[in-house]
Amino acid sequence: MASGRKNIIREKSFLFAIQIVNLYKYLSNEKREYVMSRQLLKAGTSIGANVREADNAESKADFIHKMGIAQKEADETLYWLELLSATDFISREDFESLNFSAEEIFKIIRSIILTAKENGPLKSKS
Numbered sequence: 001m002a003s004g005r006k007n008i009i010r011e012k013s014f015l016f017a018i019q020i021v022n023l024y025k026y027l028s029n030e031k032r033e034y035v036m037s038r039q040l041l042k043a044g045t046s047i048g049a050n051v052r053e054a055d056n057a058e059s060k061a062d063f064i065h066k067m068g069i070a071q072k073e074a075d076e077t078l079y080w081l082e083l084l085s086a087t088d089f090i091s092r093e094d095f096e097s098l099n100f101s102a103e104e105i106f107k108i109i110r111s112i113i114l115t116a117k118e119n120g121p122l123k124s125k126s
Contacts, residue, residue, distance in 0.1 A: 009108050010055065013048035013070070016101050020044030020077070023090070023098070033089050040080035046073040047105060060116060067113050074106040 020041060027037035050070035057063035081102060085095035 009105065009112060010048070010051050012101070012105055012108065013051045016098075016105055017045040017048045019098060019101070023094070027084070027089060031089055033084075036080055036084055036087075036089065040077065040084065043073045043076040043080060044102075046070075047077065047109075051109070064113055064116050067109055067116070071106060071109040071113065074102055074109060077102050078106065 024037050024041040027033045027040075031037075047070050050066050050073060054063050054066035054070065057066055078099065081090070081095055081099050084090045085092065085099075090098075
């Protein structure tokens with residue numbers, strides 16, 4: 001069975017992906033911004049996809065690797081959010097809310113990776 005902590009990141013990253021998809025729709029339809037919003041869409045939805053892949057890791061190293069990719073995608077998402085805010089494509093309020101969520105996800109993933117590195121082999125799921 002997956003740990004409670006892993007379920008939290010899976011849920012948070014999925015809900016965050018929904019917010020990113022909705023922001024992408026707004027940016028492309030209302031603001032007619034296509035380049036940065038597409039990059040944000042790719043990075044922001046990739047976090048959860050990589051977390052989900054980590055759930056099916058073949059080894060501890062594979063798990064850490066996939067979670068590392070999710071962490072990099074979270075960091076890239078933070079970059080695109082900062083850029084969209086700095087160029088006035090998203091409001092300060094929207095930026096702060098999404099940035100908070102992305103930073104929280106980044107920190108949780110980092111903690112999961114550090115814990116996995118410190119602990120022994122992955123426990124099998126049942």
